[in-house]
Amino acid sequence: MIPQLHHGDCLEIMATLDANSIDAIVTDPPYGLAFMGKRWDYDVPSVAIWAECLRVLKPGGHLLAFAGTRTQHRMAVRIEDAGFEIRDMIAWVYGSGFPKSLDVSKAIDKAAGAERTEVIGTKLGRPGMAKDGSNQRSGFDAAFGGDACGVLPTDITAPATDAAIQWAGWGTALKPALEPITVARKPLIGTVAQNVLTHGTGAINVDGGRVSHGETLPKMSGKAILGGSSNGWDRPWKNDPDGLARRQSAADAAIEKCNALGRWPANLIHDGSEEVVGLFPETTSGSWSGQKTGRGSKHSGDWGKQDRELHWEGDSGSAARFFYCAKASKADRDEGCEGLKEIRRGVGDTRPSGDFGERLGNSDGSERKAPVGRNSHPTVKPTDLMRYLCRLVTPPGGVVLDPFMGSGSTGKAAMLEGFGFIGIEREADYVKIARARINAATPPLLQAMEGT
Numbered sequence: 001m002i003p004q005l006h007h008g009d010c011l012e013i014m015a016t017l018d019a020n021s022i023d024a025i026v027t028d029p030p031y032g033l034a035f036m037g038k039r040w041d042y043d044v045p046s047v048a049i050w051a052e053c054l055r056v057l058k059p060g061g062h063l064l065a066f067a068g069t070r071t072q073h074r075m076a077v078r079i080e081d082a083g084f085e086i087r088d089m090i091a092w093v094y095g096s097g098f099p100k101s102l103d104v105s106k107a108i109d110k111a112a113g114a115e116r117t118e119v120i121g122t123k124l125g126r127p128g129m130a131k132d133g134s135n136q137r138s139g140f141d142a143a144f145g146g147d148a149c150g151v152l153p154t155d156i157t158a159p160a161t162d163a164a165i166q167w168a169g170w171g172t173a174l175k176p177a178l179e180p181i182t183v184a185r186k187p188l189i190g191t192v193a194q195n196v197l198t199h200g201t202g203a204i205n206v207d208g209g210r211v212s213h214g215e216t217l218p219k220m221s222g223k224a225i226l227g228g229s230s231n232g233w234d235r236p237w238k239n240d241p242d243g244l245a246r247r248q249s250a251a252d253a254a255i256e257k258c259n260a261l262g263r264w265p266a267n268l269i270h271d272g273s274e275e276v277v278g279l280f281p282e283t284t285s286g287s288w289s290g291q292k293t294g295r296g297s298k299h300s301g302d303w304g305k306q307d308r309e310l311h312w313e314g315d316s317g318s319a320a321r322f323f324y325c326a327k328a329s330k331a332d333r334d335e336g337c338e339g340l341k342e343i344r345r346g347v348g349d350t351r352p353s354g355d356f357g358e359r360l361g362n363s364d365g366s367e368r369k370a371p372v373g374r375n376s377h378p379t380v381k382p383t384d385l386m387r388y389l390c391r392l393v394t395p396p397g398g399v400v401l402d403p404f405m406g407s408g409s410t411g412k413a414a415m416l417e418g419f420g421f422i423g424i425e426r427e428a429d430y431v432k433i434a435r436a437r438i439n440a441a442t443p444p445l446l447q448a449m450e451g452t
């Protein structure tokens with residue numbers, strides 16, 4: 001299917017789509033945080049927008065919507081109020097966030113009119129911070145020219161008043177390290193089985209979302225391992241001597257499948273960065289063999305005691321290996337944008353490259369040029385992450401809709417996974433970027449068809 005990209009308001013454009021025509025919606029909508037002063041981020045999408053998403057989705061179709069931790073509650077409530085079932089929440093954990101916190105001690109000195117003169121050290125400021133450590137909130141001319149430059153080292157100064165000393169080390173925000181993804185589903189028609197057979201939607205692709213691993217998962221054998229005695233599975237063994245063997249064979253097949261395809265997908269995804277992986281403990285799953293006698297159910301009679309022969313083979317490492325790792329490529333952001341205008345990029349700065357913002361600092365205090373790129377969107381999601389999410393909720397040959405397309409990460413991911421894609425974006429500059437990125441991921445035959 002040729003990707004369809006629309007420039008305009010998503011509510012108006014979705015109204016032109018047929019009801020029950022979309023297999024999945026994967027989107028990174030506005031978080032309602034007024035991010036970088038962007039007009040489009042002053043509120044989360046309305047109930048009316050999510051209701052239109054509900055209308056175009058097939059029964060049982062899934063919606064995956066990113067959100068900010070501060071406004072996730074409002075996003076989820078509006079999605080639910082539109083008629084969706086909230087099924088889960090996926091946490092995407094990353095190590096690249098910058099704390100945006102007010103230094104309370106400095107604020108107290110500033111309010112008192114006290115000047116901090118004693119320099120006690122230096123630190124590397126975050127992008128957009130002036131040399132004195134203050135934020136440059138109005139315009140980026142100050143932050144990317146003159147003396148206030150990007151991420152130059154900033155001075156650490158001693159508090160000047162007694163009140164400031166008392167509140168030294170206090171701030172107003174934590175370092176952002178995760179974004180929640182609401183997992184919602186349009187109500188089914190009938191049972192899950194009926195809905196899947198009729199519409200192809202209603203379930204998630206567990207095998208397609210399994211987490212690959214390099215270890216051998218548990219392989220256990222014995223009477224009790226095929227079901228706890230409390231559920232009565234022990235009773236058929238007396239009248240069906242072959243039943244145990246069949247169940248053992250099924251259990252072995254399930255273990256082999258898990259070994260071949262990976263672990264069951266979890267509601268946590270991480271970026272593989274050192275900061276994130278370091279948060280997980282080191283775990284060891286070594287080889288172990290033995291026999292354990294367990295108590296059967298009160299109905300088990302002579303089968304009341306059951307021998308369990310267990311065997312485990314595994315490895316050791318960070319517990320991060322239990323979760324899907326969606327790494328971000330440095331080239332991913334600008335891939336396909338080679339024909340677009342080059343820009344200097346620093347905290348969303350989108351002016352043409354030249355002499356602006358070149359006095360950014362390295363960690364050793366030396367100066368360096370601001371990064372150069374062609375994708376000016378400030379919140380680009382990794383393609384690997386979006387591919388995983390599309391694959392998780394979209395049936396083979398299905399169509400993915402993104403009503404807040406941005407620079408096209410969902411569309412690029414959908415095309416790489418072999419799905420159809422419909423994207424909507426109201427900012428013309430982002431549509432150009434999205435078209436370039438998605439076109440680069442579109443099979444040549446479809447590109448030729450789009451040009452005819």
